[in-house]
Amino acid sequence: MALSSYPPPHGRRRVKLFALALGLLLMLLALAPLGWLFGTARGQAVWEQANSRSPNELIRYTERRLQGHPRLERWLLPPLHALRARVEPEPPPGPLPDLGKGQRPEAFPPPAGLSSRLVADTPQAIREALLNATPGTQIVVAPGLYPFDATLRLGHDGRSDAPIALRAERPGTVWFSFTQMDGIRVDRPHWVFENLDIRGACARHGDCEHAFHVIGRGAQVGIRNNRITDFNAHIKVNGQHGRWPDGGELAWNTLSNTGPRDTAQPVVMLDLVGADRWQVHDNHVVNFVKRHGNRVAYGLFAKGASEGIRIERNLLVCTPGGISQPGERIGISVGGGGTDPGVCRDRTCQAYEHRDGLAANNVIAHCNDAGVDVNRGLDVRVVHNTLINTAGITVRAGSRAELDGNLVDGRVWRRDGSQVEQRGTTPLAQWLDPAAAAFLQWRWQRTPTDGPLAAGLSTDFHGQSRAGHYAPGALLP
Template sequence: MRLSPGRHRRTRTLSIAAAISLSAGVGGFCLGLSDDGAEAAASTVTVSDTAHLESAVKNAVPGTTILVRGGIYAPTATLTATADGTNSAPITLKAYGKEKVRIDGSKLPAGAWLAHVHGSHWTVENLTFQNSPAQGLVVTSSTGGVFKDLVTAHNGDTGLTLRGDGTVDNLVQNLDSHGNADGIAVKFGSGTGNRVTGARLYDNTGGGLDLWQFSSPVTVEKSRAYRNGNGFELGGGGVSVAHSVNDNIAYENALDGFTEDANTGAIQLNHNTAYGNKGEDFHFPGKKARLTGNTQSRQ
């Protein structure tokens, strides 16, 4: 007996429906399609101690959300994430609600990074990374990362670092970074579409922001750098790259407010303000930078 097209579609739909299994688990669910063995997994995991935090980060898959309850988490080895999320299913690591979460490096061995994300499409927000003997949070060769409302404080090296080739389309938003060597660095790599916005970078012994040897343009906007060594260090290491630096403020730094740092590229600086820096407010001796509508005041 030949089935009509309508009846054929109905029979197929019932077959697929019968093959779907829905299994509930702690913190999430898994929807499996037995026709082709494909499985899509998504989960929300709430953690409240260091061991569970380490496990959740290690075992994350696209779509995982890790909610961290308030408190101090002190790993004895670098908190490491190697999974990739996707554009439609990022991996999220964030504080539970408005609770205060401090990831603390005081138990790490000398030279260890506190946290390392070596994967793409991670969203990390509302967390503090503090007291590392070296870097606070390092992000390597990430695409599409969002790092929002973070604090990086009192780390032995840079508070937040984006590094490596293939560092593409990452957003750092509303970072507070203080008491480190450098506040934030985008360095030793390449990749387009990276943006730092709304950062507050202060009381760092080196630069507030450091773009050392990053060979692709970075956008830096609406950020403040004060009481650092230099405020905004915009290159160095032989690179020639036209970073875009707009609507920032640098003041009361021990050296320069904005400096090319030996970057020979046509850096674009628009509508920035600098004052009270002990060196120069705008230090661009190579004369390749393009400065438009900036303000300085020698107080």
């Protein structure tokens, strides 16, 4: 499909008339009560609430209000859907490029500190190796397909100078097929998992929850260069018995689903609760849709009174097709609402859901809700991200955030008394051709200028130095 044909034309006379009719009708319906309310405190609060929500959110709200009123639905849904098609353009057909993120065809070199090698070539041999491996052991899985129907468990701790690794020698040669709720339970420190292809194969989506469940004592885990497909929450991280799996690394993984998840369980590609100082970088996160329950799905999520996450240089595509299908998709959420106090690190989550987090140099595309959402987060930095066909950046629920150098096609939505320090938020079209950007291709409208570097951020999405070059967004021209 030619770039010039995206997005498809919506300027036909009938669509314009429908949109105009909808706007006039809604205005007439609103004017009478607003005329009375506007001079009151309640009226001002209503106006502030409406003005702090994205068009995407207001369209979904209007749809819900119309349900059960067939006559109104018959007249108002067609123009509402026409308006949505303009607000949420359908992603272009065909696969989008991975921009060099996610699992790479080249194997990562083995971690330092490995002193012995054990080859496993059957499911039972893999189980036994995970239980018996001692610090410094490299478990090398022979090429093949390995089905499992019960959780894989670890038997011993690794050490910082002698981790334990489960690896394939080359990506694309080892496949694990899981039909259990938890794939691998990581409750021991200093383990590394690399170069694997892991797929959920449950007949019922609710039965394939996690590929990795990192829990309690599972600190300093490394999950690198894997392809993980068809789970509800591919990577789940949480505490146990007062212990927290801090300091993990999730890097160069492809996290995806082949279709919507037919479940009411949380659909979150990384669901981190209460753990501190995780590094989440260079991953490709794509296609997360939740069909039941609240229908809200997330790409990368940190909450539960956690601290210090660094989410950098990731590519997230919420929906490569069907952007306006039922439900809501959010790219990155720092903080959260409604976490059960019993699973919060401080046992309350009252002060914050996440503190001192960073989301930087990420490319986030085709989400029908916020590309980045800061919800009950404190001292969160959102820096040099590029948001394409999303509802923009939301800062809410009393959060405190710093926004610097982001390139967005929506806008920043602040509400609930949140504090935002904002510099250099720039409309996408000022620097990039939006039609090409929808394909994750870059046609630059401007060249970099001299400008200050954001504190602690010296490179861009591809690792290029930003020294002497200023451009908003994740990438340098």
